[in-house]
Amino acid sequence: NAGVTQTPKFRILKIGQSMTLQCTQDMNHNYMYWYRQDPGMGLKLIYYSVGAGITDKGEVPNGYNVSRSTTEDFPLRLELAAPSQTSVYFCASSMDRGRGTDTQYFGPGTRLTVL
Amino acid sequence: AQSVTQLDSHVSVSEGTPVLLRCNYSSSYSPSLFWYVQHPNKGLQLLLKYTSAATLVKGINGFEAEFKKSETSFHLTKPSAHMSDAAEYFCVVTPRMDSSYKLIFGSGTRLLVRP
Numbered sequence: 636n637a638g639v640t641q642t643p644k645f646r647i648l649k650i651g652q653s654m655t656l657q658c659t660q661d662m663n664h665n666y667m668y669w670y671r672q673d674p675g676m677g678l679k680l681i682y683y684s685v686g687a688g689i690t691d692k693g694e695v696p697n698g699y700n701v702s703r704s705t706t707e708d709f710p711l712r713l714e715l716a717a718p719s720q721t722s723v724y725f726c727a728s729s730m731d732r733g734r735g736t737d738t739q740y741f742g743p744g745t746r747l748t749v750l
Numbered sequence: 751a752q753s754v755t756q757l758d759s760h761v762s763v764s765e766g767t768p769v770l771l772r773c774n775y776s777s778s779y780s781p782s783l784f785w786y787v788q789h790p791n792k793g794l795q796l797l798l799k800y801t802s803a804a805t806l807v808k809g810i811n812g813f814e815a816e817f818k819k820s821e822t823s824f825h826l827t828k829p830s831a832h833m834s835d836a837a838e839y840f841c842v843v844t845p846r847m848d849s850s851y852k853l854i855f856g857s858g859t860r861l862l863v864r865p
Contacts, residue, residue: 639793675759677840677855678794693852725793738784739853741793 637661639742641726647748648716656711656745658726666729667709668693668739669701671722678725684709716749723747752777754843756856764864769813769828771859773841776822783824784842784853785815794840800824811835836863 642657660667665686670678670693680693684703698720700712709728713720723746727739757772775781785797798809805817815826824841841856 675857677754677842677857678853679855680852683852727794738796738799741786741795743793744791 639726639728639740641724641742641745643745644743645746647750648713649750650716650718652716653712653714654716654747656713656724656726656747658709658711658742659707660709660726660728660740661707662728662730662740663706664728664730664740665706666737666739667703668727668729669699669709669711670725670727671695671720672725672744673722681711681724713747718749721747721749752779752781752843752854754841754854754856756839756841756859758859759857760860760862762862762864763831765833766830769826769831769835769861771826771839771841771861773824773826773856774822775824775841775843777843781843783815783817784844785809785813785824785826786840786842788838788840788858790837797826797839831861831863833863833865836861 639660668683669681672678679695681699682701684690690701703709723744725744726742729737729739753776755774783800786794787797788794797813798807800807800817808814813828838858838860840858842853844853
């Protein structure tokens with residue numbers, strides 16, 4: 636049981652490049668989330684998914700896209716990288732029965748730098 | 751609207767002395783409250799959570815927190831700090847209601863433990 640895994644661990648992009656951050660969980664969780672963490676700040680929700688085929692925007696979705704074709708995978712796509720997207724990205728999952736009480740399990744993060 | 755304020759960005763203690771990390775919250779609904787810990791270059795790990803049962807919540811590694819509705823506080827404590835406790839700590843709130851699963855993070859408190 637690996638929990639939540641993310642790849643890559645580190646990435647440097649040039650302005651305007653695109654990339655996909657991968658996230659996989661093996662806990663059969665329905666809910667998955669993408670967060671970004673800027674220096675000295677808490678995490679902010681980018682997108683979330685309540686199940687395969689269902690996604691929705693979080694607090695800071697601009698510049699990102701997601702898809703959820705399977706229960707296990709929830710990739711995050713950056714289409715035109717900008718310096719403002721330099722951050723650490725965390726994927727998380729939870730069983731969550733819709734009442735905000737379930738624990739979210741986090742991956743180790745992807746550190747992205749856009750130059 | 752929900753929000754979380756962590757009152758100290760940095761806390762420094764000596765090994766073996768008590769730890770107090772302060773958190774105040776604002777929530778329109780009965781909240782669930784969490785404390786997460788983040789060690790350097792790692793993902794977040796749940797320390798403890800309050801979900802409307804006992805107001806004094808015990809977590810892992812000797813940490814505990816008390817939910818005080820009258821003070822809108824959820825401070826994290828530990829009787830005796832250990833060097834391995836040095837990390838970033840996040841207080842998190844989510845409104846405990848149907849279809850609510852979005853975490854609102856505080857800005858974090860960095861705990862330094864001196865030998």
